[in-house]
Amino acid sequence: MRIEGSRQLAAPRETVFQRLMDPQSLADALPGCEKLELQPDGSYHTTLKVGIGSIKGIYQGRIEIVDPVPPESFRMKVEGKGAGGFLKGEGRVSLAAQNAETLISYSGEAQIGGMMASVGQRMMRVAAQQIAHQFFEAFARHLALTLPSTSLPEPDDSRRRNSS
Amino acid sequence: MSPKLLGERIKRKEDPRLIQGRSHYVDDIQLCEMVYLSFVRSPYAHAKIKSIQAEAARKMPGVLAIYAGKGLEGRLGLIPCAAGLEGLKVPDHPCLALGRVRYVGEPVAVVVANGRYQAADAAAKVEVDYDPLPAVTDMDKAVAGSPLVHEQFGDNIAFVAKLEGGDWKAVEAEPSVKVIKQRLINQRLAPLSMETRGVVASYSPGEDTLTVWSSTQIPHLLKTQLAVMTGVDEARVRVIAPEVGGAFGSKLNVYAEEGVACFVSRQLGKPVKWIETRRENLLATIHGRDQIDDLEIYFQPDGKVVGLKCHILADLGAYHQLLTPAIPTLTALMILGCYNIPAVWVETTGVFTNKMSTDAYRGAGRPEATYVIERVMDMVARELNLDPVDVRLKNFPPPGKDVVLATGVSYDTANYQKTLKKVLTLSGYKKLRGEQARLRKKGKYLGIGLSTYVEICAMGPSSRMPAGGWESGTVRVEPTGKVTVLSGTSPHGQGEETSFAQIVAEELGVPYDDVTVYHGDTNQVPMGIGTFGSRTTAVGGTAIYHAARRIKKKMARLASHKLGAKPGEIVFRDGKVESQDGSKSMKFGDVVGEAYFAKQLPPGVEPGLVENYVFEPPNYTYPFGAHVAVVEVDSETGEVSLRNYFAVDDCGRILNPMLVDGQIHGGLAQGIGQALWEEHVYDENGQLLTGTLMDCAAPRAHQFCWFETANTETRTPVNPLGVKGVGEAGTIGSTPAMVNAVLDALQPFGVRHMDMPLKPEKIWRIVTRGASETA
Amino acid sequence: MIPESFEYHAPQSLAEAVGLAAQLGEDAKLMAGGHSLLPMMKLRLASPRHLIDLRRLSDLRYIREADGVIEIGALTTHFQIESSELLQKNCPLLPETAREIGDVQVRNLGTLGGSLAHADPAADWPPAILALDAEIKAVSPQGERWITGRDFFVELMTTALRPGEILTMIRVPILPPRAGDAYLKLRQPASGFAVVGAAVRLALNESGHVESAAIGVTGVGPKAYRATATERELAGKSLTGRRLAEAAAHAADGMEANSDLFASAEYRRHLAAVYVRRALQCALERAGA
């Protein structure tokens, strides 16, 4: 399954890159992140509560950043498993400077297995896109809140609540 | 006169209790101290099992035990495969995976708990650490050899079987012969019986007996296999198939869960229950079909097909279940259908993939054959611009003649011309063609699809069957004159309690309501094979018929002794046993009394009235039929709507037209379902994508038009009842009729073939592509 | 197919339910008909610790006319809507939509409120709610508020309801004169849900031109939406077959379409255009044009 997208971020490329490499910033930005621990091998162990609407599950996983080319790009490997099955993904994130801002683009392949794969095919792509989207939205908010900037993007938190 | 019973629309004896929910399925069995199983299944299509941690699960409330593959090794036998093909590779198939998993849903561990919910909760807490391996799901890739499903074999080819006949040199030498090459894909399906599988196993340590209730089609075969697997003396194993809510071949098997339930019950000395969830049913009950057929069709300009070559790739899945490899061999056997095609060449390759096993699903290998040959007829007709009716007529053997086909098969009795003619009349075929032409001018696409099938059933002569093809029937007249019938078959919805009672009541001249039919309990029915391959009435019913005749013979002897008549002149009618002219007469019950009170038995006659008969069928039977489907295709969206469906089926003599209609209707729904909607889909990593009924389409009543059914009755000489079998006919005949109809509708768009299911998007693409090409 | 264990609550009044929902917060799920929630719980995709069963709140089950609008209680079942004469007369789009949902058993238990709160991307109610400019009432300890249909659906299975808020009422306008409704869908053969569905309310002015055209579309993207580009094309126009087709061709403009086993994104977009056109045609005929 292919996931891709892009997001304009109101921060210089170097800052964005540095934040993406920073465990604390990541933990802040990852929606539903309950734990993010740096391992000796440079990867992260994480516990995430992710999902869409009522369908939320706790996933234990591993995130690894590979081939970082500051401040341009890196690749990311993600592995996780939980009651809903497992997820394995690999993707590339690239950052393009656009004046004082950054256009961040991501694309990758994810493999979903177990329960999620067998019951969710009709929504899986949309859900995965949405979760990726949520991450970058949250990351944008994180940047906005933590960076001294004049142009804070409007946090659209009020509408992004789950009813169900 | 006794009311005539055979051939009448008699309502099913089974229905009142079933419709009112007053009968017993496996899940209705409640035993004291019963414990429950929940299986931990692999989420990976292919992986090494690194470790299994069950500590946390073991501490959960109500948990009694947890077993994994290692704990069963050497203590519970492997899952059997009965298909004996030359050179067949048979991988070990343990009930719980050992070291490696090979399909999603493969059982890895089992949790035993006091409650069903407790078992499920604990199973979710069993941690299995896997080392994922690349999986193979595509047959072409599997044949190419990597990755390997079973390393020890060095390839993924379980067997290659060849069938060749006729004079190919002559075919190839003939200059006027044309050739079409085409690949057909017969997609994987889920059998989807309404009742999922389930088993209750109860081992009694004191008596050393194992009693098993299972939702199965083959209680006797299962008994033997469970005895072998568990090591319990077969004489101490009893299998009961209680009410079974449909099976369609999927319960013609011996499954891991049955073995494990017996094992656990023996370990713990408690009754054990496992009921399959629908999700498990879709994952880990056998699947059907899944074949690729690469065809070369050799034909002459007049429509005569002179040769057929077919490479069959059959997806067997990761392991062999009971008959897995045997199923595609039936495709090869029946590939010529009802056509006298002088040369045939079929090579069947059974392929291992990282998926659930395929096995018998309604039709089992024959729907694939019929699909091939009926598509062949239509492709030839299309190529030559002939009416598909004419191409069929050209290729039928002459009626009433015994023909041995190039496959070596010779059919029993048939008149294909007659069923075809009847369905053409019934459907108003000529008029339909006229309407089609008119509508096309208006940009509306009506399609008329034909299929004239023949199938092989009444399985079968023991010489051709893996585990015997006979069937047993017992008739016992009770001291009160009521009649008990025991059958070794195991009907599960077909209605043989009704038809068997009809046979016996008619023979003995007693009221239909006085006859009660039992089946499914191995302690009650002395021996049996089961219900599958449209055999129950043709083979099992015949056994009962013969047993009833034996009863009559004995009763005639008793009556003639008493009445001073010759046994040969005794007839049974209206509850009486009497001489032809009625002058010497006894009540049926009085003759029964003679047998049981045994005061004046003729010399050499044993007391009592019980007779058993084991019928060995001399041949298969070959039901046939002709179907016409009429569809409308919405060229803008690609949606297909079924407007009419006409089916003329010849299943030999009809004992109860209502039961025949029921079988045909259900069969049509399943066959049409395959053509239009159903597919059980794995992704390239071996994940099952259609794991719930949200995605796995089961045909439903509201999706169909009213089926117009009719019959011709060509009796078979293979059994004295003249019945052929009808359980699978509807499914076999309807799939190609539907596909032919849709392709007929799309004829203006110049498409020769489309693979099933004929989803609207595929059709839309053809229509838009075709339109842009002609534009 | 066995859920994790949960605590079951059956409040007797709305006030009690609101209190419970607020108190239990994220750990609780409300249950109406249970026909979306329970299947997910049985698959353990949702495992709420508390289940608040709303079905005793029979005062949330009604269809009534009030001040020129129709009010429908959140717990009203699909079947009640399907068989309501009041709606048949005043808002036929709703019964027509209800008839397209699942089968009789589903319609007997599933509720309008539950379906909206669940916001399945292929559900049948959302496009009707959008096309009707319905308003949705939500209640919490902070009081009640009204949410418009357009604001209600946020993204995939996500609505504007806040955690603990209970949807209590749906308010729809009565069919004006010279107006027509229609709902048409392509059914997914397995689930019965909409591959694509189009709900239309079309009102004409006295000269037969479009006074307003409101079009809700489901199944195409992550949430139901209003086909505003098509609506704009139609506004004020007199409708010919050609104009309908041209306008409907924009039915999926700006939408990122979903693709799955049954239908690709491209095909969904195509279906949106076809079904919107057909629903418009049908509504136009019903409007008396």
Ligand SMILES: Cc1cc2nc3c(=O)[nH]c(=O)nc-3n(C[C@H](O)[C@H](O)[C@H](O)COP(=O)(O)OP(=O)(O)OC[C@H]3O[C@@H](n4cnc5c(N)ncnc54)[C@H](O)[C@@H]3O)c2cc1C
């Ligand atoms: C076999 C089957 C076929 C179906 N086919 C279709 C179909 O063709 N088209 C279609 O549109 N739908 C279909 N459905 C879904 C059906 O319409 C559901 O009933 C509906 O989606 C949910 O309604 P419910 O009352 O059952 O809600 P529930 O399942 O009880 O709840 C759903 C969600 O809404 C929340 N919720 C419920 N009520 C409220 C409330 N008052 N306030 C706040 N939150 C609330 C719950 O917490 C839950 O998260 C089908 C369902 C089944 C089982």
